Amino acid sequence: MSEKVLMKGNEALGEAAIQAGCRHFFGYPITPQTELSAYLSKKMPKVGGTFLQAESEIAAINMVLGAAGSGVRAMTSSSSPGISLKSEGVSYIAGSDVPAVIINVQRGGPGLGSIQPSQADYWQATKALGHGDFQLFVLAPSTVQEMADFVALAFETAEKYRMPAMILSDGMLGQMMEPVVFPDSTEIHEGDKSWAASGHKNQRKHNVVNSLYIEAKDLEQKVVERYKRYELVKANEQRSESYLTEDADIVVVAFGASSRVSRSAVNAARAKGIKAGLFRPITLWPYPVDALEKTIGTAKKYLVVEMNMGQMIEDVKLAVNGRKPVEFFGRTGGIIPTPQEVLAQIEALAK
Numbered sequence: 001m002s003e004k005v006l007m008k009g010n011e012a013l014g015e016a017a018i019q020a021g022c023r024h025f026f027g028y029p030i031t032p033q034t035e036l037s038a039y040l041s042k043k044m045p046k047v048g049g050t051f052l053q054a055e056s057e058i059a060a061i062n063m064v065l066g067a068a069g070s071g072v073r074a075m076t077s078s079s080s081p082g083i084s085l086k087s088e089g090v091s092y093i094a095g096s097d098v099p100a101v102i103i104n105v106q107r108g109g110p111g112l113g114s115i116q117p118s119q120a121d122y123w124q125a126t127k128a129l130g131h132g133d134f135q136l137f138v139l140a141p142s143t144v145q146e147m148a149d150f151v152a153l154a155f156e157t158a159e160k161y162r163m164p165a166m167i168l169s170d171g172m173l174g175q176m177m178e179p180v181v182f183p184d185s186t187e188i189h190e191g192d193k194s195w196a197a198s199g200h201k202n203q204r205k206h207n208v209v210n211s212l213y214i215e216a217k218d219l220e221q222k223v224v225e226r227y228k229r230y231e232l233v234k235a236n237e238q239r240s241e242s243y244l245t246e247d248a249d250i251v252v253v254a255f256g257a258s259s260r261v262s263r264s265a266v267n268a269a270r271a272k273g274i275k276a277g278l279f280r281p282i283t284l285w286p287y288p289v290d291a292l293e294k295t296i297g298t299a300k301k302y303l304v305v306e307m308n309m310g311q312m313i314e315d316v317k318l319a320v321n322g323r324k325p326v327e328f329f330g331r332t333g334g335i336i337p338t339p340q341e342v343l344a345q346i347e348a349l350a351k
Contacts, residue, residue: 002181002182002183002184003181004179004180004181005179005180005181005182006177006178006179006180007144007177007178007180008035008144008174008175008176008177009105009141009144009147009169009173009174009175009176009177009178010032010033010034010035010036010039010105010174010175011035011036011039012144012145012147012148012180013036013077013103013147013148013151013167013169013174014035014036014039014040014043015039015043015148015182016147016148016149016150016151016152016182017040017075017101017151018040018043018044018047018049019151019152019182019183019186020073020151020152020155020186020188021073021155021186021188021190022049022073022074022075022101022151022155023044023047023048023049023050023072023073024049024050024064024067024068024072024073024074024075025037025040025044025049025050025051025052025074025075025076025077026052026054026059026060026061026063026064026067026074026075026076027040027052027053027054027060027076027077027078028053028054028055028056028057028059028060028078028082029053030057030078030079030081030082031079031107031115031171032079032105032107032115032117032171032174032175033077033078033079033103033105033174035174035175036077036103036105036174037051037053037077041053050067056085057078057082057083057085057086058085058086058088058089060076060078060086061076061085061086061088061089061090061093061102062089062092063076064076064089064093064100064102065089065092065093065096065098065100065209068093068098068099068100069096069098069196069197069209070196070197070198071193071195071196071197071198073101073155073190074100074101075100075101075102075103076100076101076102076103077102077103077104077105078102078103078104078105079104079105079106079107079171080104080106080107080108080109080113080118080120080121081107081109081111081112081113083102083104083121083124083129084124086102087124087129087130087131088130088131089130090102090129090130090136090164091129091130091131091132091134091211092211093164094130094132094134094135094136094163094164094211094226095132095134095211096209096210096211097162097163097195097226098162098164098209099155099158099159099161099162099163099164099165099191100158100164100165101151101154101155101158101164101165101166101167102136102164102165102166102167103166103167103169104121104125104166104167104168104169105169105170105171105173105174106118106119106120106121106168106169106170106171107170107171107334108120108332108333108334109121113333113334114333114334115171115334116171116333116334116335117170117171117172117173117257117307117334117336118170118171118307118308118332118333118334119170119255119256119257119258119306119307119308119311119312120307120308120309120311120332121168122168122284122306122308122311122312123311125138125166125168125284125285126138126284126285126287126315129166132223133223133226133227134163134226135163135230135233135285136163136164136165136166136285137154137157137158137161137163137164137165137166137233137237137283137285137286138165138166138168138283138284138285139153139154139165139166139167139168139239139282139283139284140167140168140169140255140256140281140282140283140284141167141169141173141256141282142173142255142256142257142259142260142280143173143178143260144173144176144177144178144179144180145178145179145180145181146282147167147169147173147180148180148182150167151167152186152188154166154167155190156189156190156191157233157237159190159191159192159193160191161229161230161232161233162191162195162229163226163229163230163233168256168284169256170256170257170307171334172257172336173256173257195207196209197209230286233286234286237283237286238283238286238287238288238289238290238291239281239282239283239288240279240280240281240282240283240288240291240292241278241279241280241282242277242278242279242280242291242294242295243263243266243277243278243279243280244266244270244276244277244278245277245278245279245294245295245298245299246277246298247275247277247298248275248276248277248295248298248299249274249275249276249298249299249300249301249350250269250274250275250276250277250299250300250301250302250303250346250349250350251276251277251278251279251295251299251301251302251303252265252266252276252277252278252279252302252303252304252305252342252346253278253279253280253281253292253302253303253304253305253312253316254278254280254304254305254306255280255281255282255284255306255312257307257336258305258306258307258337259278259280259305261305261336261337261338261339261342262278262305262339262342263278264339264342265339265340265342265343265346266278266346268339268343269343269346269347269350272347274346274347274350276346276350277295277299279291279292279295281312284312287315287319289315289318289319292316292319292320293319296320296323296324299324300324300325301324301325301326301327301349302316302320302324302325302326302327303327303328303329303342303345303346303349304316304326304327304328304329304330305328305329305330305337305342305345306328306330307330307331307332307335307336307337308330308332309330309332310328310330313326313328327345327349329341329342329345
């Protein structure tokens, strides 16, 4: 393995994309993800790739659709309001069964909101990023190392199931610096591209990348087929991390930056004799319900911690299904909860 390199999370995403074989990036600057675009603007030309700052977020996502439709690895990145502008294009990508990767380094909202970290795009990423019946494969890193590691995973999963994938980060992880290790050599595992519109040379039938179906029955058939693939994603791709949950009375559920804060709070609670543990979803879709189910037997209460007004809590409640109480603590508007605040919530539940 290579030596550790101190990098910003945004820069680690860019380097990981290059190592994963991505040679086509289309974006538009927005805080707090601009370092990712800046990094790739310098590095992509050196590896024979394409970096293009589009005239808008809408243009950028449609460039991704065009490039990815030819079978190459293509990526875009933005932050919350920019992702909203890309939503129609993401729906086109999903409707065309084209694999692509979208990075969201979240900031406070709604509207222009703030440039501070947030997790208020959870619903957008997992429930309704664009119109129609479709899902994204959504990964939530909690460290700079995971931000680097998840890029290749996002591309591979997107290609395996022919669907868009999103890495849902936030301004805290994007801007913070941590040591990260990149492998000395990267094996690129690309999926089957026989569907791609990459030139037929009169040796095969023409491939058409399309999301338009005039006949209702044809569209229904296509959507139903797509949802059968989603069931395979649910069965095979759930990822999570459990920390001190084996005997935990209070299980804190948090993802991304909030999970870092929550882990410190859990350690502090344990030092005070409170049996607390942390369940960290790594895939937000598919939600890791199978692993969460394993905590039901011992947990007495759940505490969901998010940097929003309560979004993931709905998926936790669905998984728990009324069998145990599920409480919520969150900060929003770009405010990061502190370990002391989360500890106070754990202590209150313990009483």
